[in-house]
Amino acid sequence: MSPIQEVIINKKTSINPIWIMRQAGRYLPEFREIRANNPDFIKLCLNHKLSSEITLQPLKRYNLDAAIIFSDILMVPYGINQKVEFKKNFGPLLGDLNLDKILSIQEDSFIERLKPVYKALETISNNDLTLNKSTIGFVGAPWTLMVYMINKQSPKIKLKSNFFNDQLLIKKILFILEKFLKIHIKNQVDSGAQIIQIFDSWAGLLEDKDLPYYIYNPTFNLVKFIQSLGIPVICFPRNIKDYKKYCDYIKPDAICIDYEIDPLIIRKDIKIPVQGGLDPKVLLTDKENIKKEAKRYLDIFKDHPYIFNLGHGVLPETDPNMMEYLVKTVKDY
Numbered sequence: 598m599s600p601i602q603e604v605i606i607n608k609k610t611s612i613n614p615i616w617i618m619r620q621a622g623r624y625l626p627e628f629r630e631i632r633a634n635n636p637d638f639i640k641l642c643l644n645h646k647l648s649s650e651i652t653l654q655p656l657k658r659y660n661l662d663a664a665i666i667f668s669d670i671l672m673v674p675y676g677i678n679q680k681v682e683f684k685k686n687f688g689p690l691l692g693d694l695n696l697d698k699i700l701s702i703q704e705d706s707f708i709e710r711l712k713p714v715y716k717a718l719e720t721i722s723n724n725d726l727t728l729n730k731s732t733i734g735f736v737g738a739p740w741t742l743m744v745y746m747i748n749k750q751s752p753k754i755k756l757k758s759n760f761f762n763d764q765l766l767i768k769k770i771l772f773i774l775e776k777f778l779k780i781h782i783k784n785q786v787d788s789g790a791q792i793i794q795i796f797d798s799w800a801g802l803l804e805d806k807d808l809p810y811y812i813y814n815p816t817f818n819l820v821k822f823i824q825s826l827g828i829p830v831i832c833f834p835r836n837i838k839d840y841k842k843y844c845d846y847i848k849p850d851a852i853c854i855d856y857e858i859d860p861l862i863i864r865k866d867i868k869i870p871v872q873g874g875l876d877p878k879v880l881l882t883d884k885e886n887i888k889k890e891a892k893r894y895l896d897i898f899k900d901h902p903y904i905f906n907l908g909h910g911v912l913p914e915t916d917p918n919m920m921e922y923l924v925k926t927v928k929d930y
């Protein structure tokens with residue numbers, strides 16, 4: 598069993614495996630080189646040779662304990678026929694929602710559209726670089742995907758004021774997302790994913806009263822499904838106010854925390870394995886501070902099953918040498 602599985606499944610403490618959200622990405626010059634020649638981001642995700650190469654890039658540099666497939670949560674809206682593009686200096690831009698088109702999509706054609714993702718996972722899990730490491734597959738949570746599908750752009754820019762107006766549309770989208778997310782998960786697992794992470798990046802946008810309908814129930818259904826496949830699931834409900842309530846409802850195998858939440862509260866309240874927390878901005882400072890801040894998390898979780906990670910994705914302006922220093926600090930702890 599790989600170290601991350603030891604932590605999640607056997608609740609091992611003090612082994613401190615590490616992987617980093619967005620570990621394959623823009624802070625790496627070797628990624629930027631490929632990206633410069635591949636301006637269409639979706640096409641890049643669908644190029645299994647390049648996406649598997651990009652996935653393995655950080656493992657060639659650093660002693661990480663997992664490979665996370667280079668893909669995107671928005672590949673699922675793409676797979677069910679909503680147009681998705683990534684505009685430079687703007688982010689994702691989605692096409693108009695044509696519900697008839699989306700409701701008519703067949704399982705086979707969805708799998709066909711996303712086949713390169715599954716092919717890349719096969720390549721990665723068979724590569725020697727992932728020996729005794731975990732291969733992580735992922736999906737966006739239904740809520741976060743619906744935000745992009747209806748809003749058609751990042752809510753970071755603006756969540757449309759009429760977002761919640763059409764409740765029938767919302768109900769249908771949640772229904773269809775549950776169906777195709779399960780298909781996407783099953784195919785990732787069949788292609789070698791040993792762990793699934795669910796990213797709910799916009800969980801923090803909702804008020805408490807709306808959590809059961811938009812987050813707890815739909816995510817719980819996915820978690821149950823993943824567990825029925827015999828695979829552990831890590832949930833990352835970024836900026837959620839009450840992590841304990843989230844875990845009590847959803848019962849993931851591990852919980853990934855953001856950098857706003859006090860890790861001491863998490864240690865006190867949460868009984869399941871914990872992942873992450875360190876502010877990605879710490880990597881923009883100096884070695885002394887990186888060591889101090891990393892040690893703070895390692896000290897707090899020293900008697901708790903803990904997977905080291907950041908509290909959100911690594912920032913594009915991060916110096917790859919600082920990443921190397923962080924990994925070494927965690928490994929030497």
Ligand code: 1CP
Nearest residue numbers: 618619620621622665666667668669670688751796798910
């Ligand atoms: O070069 C580029 O401009 C592309 C940048 C990029 C990258 C490297 C995007 C566009 N996606 C990715 C890869 C990616 N996305 C991975 C790869 C695996 C790894 O971690 O190394 C993963 C897991 C994701 C997941 C993802 N995509 C999330 C959830 C995590 C998070 O960051 O909160 C979200 C919200 C997205 C949407 C998305 N895709 C890309 C961007 C810039 C965004 C965010 C847009 C926004 O701010 O709303």
